[in-house]
Amino acid sequence: MIDLFDATPDDPEKKTGAAQVAPRPLADRLRPRSLSEVIGQQQVLGPEAPLGTMLSAGSLSSLIFWGPPGVGKTTIARLLADETDLTFIQISAIFTGVPELRKVFEAAKLRRTNGQGTLLFVDEIHRFNKAQQDGFLPYMEDGTILLVGATTENPSFELNSAVLSRSQVLVLERLDLRDLELLAQRAEKEMQQALPLDGPAREALLEMADGDGRALLNLIEQVSAWPEAKAGEKLDTATLSTRLMRRATKYDKSGDEHYNLISALHKSVRGSDPDAALYWFARMLTGGEDPRFLARRITRMAVEDIGFADPQAQTHCLHAWETYERLGSPEGELALAQAVIYLALAPKSNGAYVAYKSAMAAARQTGSEPPPKHILNAPTSLMKDQGYGDGYAYDHDAADGFSGQNYFPETMKRGVYYQPVDRGFERELKRRVDYFVKLRAKRGSG
Structure with missing residues (x-):
C-alpha cells in the first residue's frame, strides 16, 4: 500500500493562466482516493481482514499501524476518516508538544459537541514520552478522538501498555515486487509515457525501492526526466545502476531490524544452513553493524547451540574474533564469515546450556x-x-x-x-x- 492520492478535478496543475503553480510530485498525484485503490496490505484491508471487518460492521476502534516507511500508514488513516465521516487531523510526534496537543484535544471536544467525530492520526507516535502517551487516554476512553498511531518501531517496546490495551495493532508489510510493478504501471499511466528501461533494468529499479512505494515513485520521477524517456530509448541495468544509487538498506542498529536480523542469523546457524547464515551475516554488515557485535554473538552461538558437540567451535570463534581485531575491516570480516560457516556445519547440542539453566533454577528454588x-x-x-x-x-x-x-x-x-x-x-x-x-x-x- 502506498501513501498516494490521485489528482482532484480542481487540480491547480490543470489550471491555466498567470496563477500557474509548480507541478505536484508524482507521489502526491497518485494518492489513492478510496481504500479499494490501495496497493497491497490485503492482510489488513481484505474483506475478512481486521479493517475490512471493522468497516463492514460500522465499528472502528483505535489503531496502531506498525510497518516500514512508504507502505501507506498515512494514506490508510486518511481514507479511514473518509469512510467513517470523521474529521481527519494529522500531527507528528516529532514536532508536537504538550501545548499543541491540548489545542488538538480541545478542538476535538468542541467538534464532538457539534456531533462530529475526530480521527487523530499521530505519525511517529513512539517518539512521545510516557507522560505524553498517557495524555491520550481520557480522550480515547470518552470517545473524543479515535486514535490512529503510526510507528516504524515495535509497539511492544515503544508504546505504553495502557495505550496498547485500548488499541488494535495492525502490521503493514513492505511492498513486494508485484505490488511495486502495479504502482509503476499506475505511474506510467499518470505520466502518459513508459519508463525508458528494458526488462532487467525495470526489475532492477523495483528492487532499488526495497519495498518502499514512495521511494519507487521518486525513482520513477527521476528516470522519466532523462532524455531517453522523451526519445523512446531503452536503458539497460548497467546504465541504470550508474545513474541511480541503490536505496540504503533499511537497518537500525538499535531497532527492530537489528534484532530481527541477528535472530535470523542465529536460527540459520542453529538450523545448520551455512548459506542462509552467510546471507544474514552479510545483510548485517552491509547495514553497518559493528563486526565486534557479530563476533560476540557468533561466540555465544557456539556456547549455546553447539557446546560439547564440538568443543573446538568456541575456540574457532575466539580465534576469528582475535583475527578481526588484528586485521580490522574489511579483511577481518572474512575470519568471522569462516566462523559462521564452521558453526552452521558443526554438530549441535544445547545440553550444557539447558543444564546451566536448570541448575540456576534449582539454585534459586533451594535458597541457602x-x-x-x-x-x-x-x-x-x-x-x-x-x-x-x-x-x-x-x-x-x-x-x-x-x-x-x-x-x-x-x-x-x-x-x-x-x-x-x-x-x-x-x-x-x-x-x-x-x-x-x-x-x-x-x-x-x-
Missing part, C-alpha cells in the same frame, strides 16, 4: 541449603566435633577412582541437569555420564 557435612573442610577441632568432613570418601582411594558419594544438600533430592546428546564429541561425554550413573547405582545398591 548447605552442602552435606561430609564434603566440608574441618580446619578446627570445633568443626570436626560438628561432623565436618566426617565420612568423606577420597575418590582416588577407590579402585576405579569413583566413590559415588552424594554431593547435593542432604535435604535436597539429587538433580539431573546435564543430559548430553548422542552427537559429535558429546557422544563421548554421554558415554562417560552413563558410565558414572551405572557406578553410582552400583555403589548405592551395595
Whole structure:
C-alpha cells in the first residue's frame, strides 16, 4: 500500500493562466482516493481482514499501524476518516508538544459537541514520552478522538501498555515486487509515457525501492526526466545502476531490524544452513553493524547451540574474533564469515546450556541449603566435633577412582541437569555420564 492520492478535478496543475503553480510530485498525484485503490496490505484491508471487518460492521476502534516507511500508514488513516465521516487531523510526534496537543484535544471536544467525530492520526507516535502517551487516554476512553498511531518501531517496546490495551495493532508489510510493478504501471499511466528501461533494468529499479512505494515513485520521477524517456530509448541495468544509487538498506542498529536480523542469523546457524547464515551475516554488515557485535554473538552461538558437540567451535570463534581485531575491516570480516560457516556445519547440542539453566533454577528454588557435612573442610577441632568432613570418601582411594558419594544438600533430592546428546564429541561425554550413573547405582545398591 502506498501513501498516494490521485489528482482532484480542481487540480491547480490543470489550471491555466498567470496563477500557474509548480507541478505536484508524482507521489502526491497518485494518492489513492478510496481504500479499494490501495496497493497491497490485503492482510489488513481484505474483506475478512481486521479493517475490512471493522468497516463492514460500522465499528472502528483505535489503531496502531506498525510497518516500514512508504507502505501507506498515512494514506490508510486518511481514507479511514473518509469512510467513517470523521474529521481527519494529522500531527507528528516529532514536532508536537504538550501545548499543541491540548489545542488538538480541545478542538476535538468542541467538534464532538457539534456531533462530529475526530480521527487523530499521530505519525511517529513512539517518539512521545510516557507522560505524553498517557495524555491520550481520557480522550480515547470518552470517545473524543479515535486514535490512529503510526510507528516504524515495535509497539511492544515503544508504546505504553495502557495505550496498547485500548488499541488494535495492525502490521503493514513492505511492498513486494508485484505490488511495486502495479504502482509503476499506475505511474506510467499518470505520466502518459513508459519508463525508458528494458526488462532487467525495470526489475532492477523495483528492487532499488526495497519495498518502499514512495521511494519507487521518486525513482520513477527521476528516470522519466532523462532524455531517453522523451526519445523512446531503452536503458539497460548497467546504465541504470550508474545513474541511480541503490536505496540504503533499511537497518537500525538499535531497532527492530537489528534484532530481527541477528535472530535470523542465529536460527540459520542453529538450523545448520551455512548459506542462509552467510546471507544474514552479510545483510548485517552491509547495514553497518559493528563486526565486534557479530563476533560476540557468533561466540555465544557456539556456547549455546553447539557446546560439547564440538568443543573446538568456541575456540574457532575466539580465534576469528582475535583475527578481526588484528586485521580490522574489511579483511577481518572474512575470519568471522569462516566462523559462521564452521558453526552452521558443526554438530549441535544445547545440553550444557539447558543444564546451566536448570541448575540456576534449582539454585534459586533451594535458597541457602548447605552442602552435606561430609564434603566440608574441618580446619578446627570445633568443626570436626560438628561432623565436618566426617565420612568423606577420597575418590582416588577407590579402585576405579569413583566413590559415588552424594554431593547435593542432604535435604535436597539429587538433580539431573546435564543430559548430553548422542552427537559429535558429546557422544563421548554421554558415554562417560552413563558410565558414572551405572557406578553410582552400583555403589548405592551395595
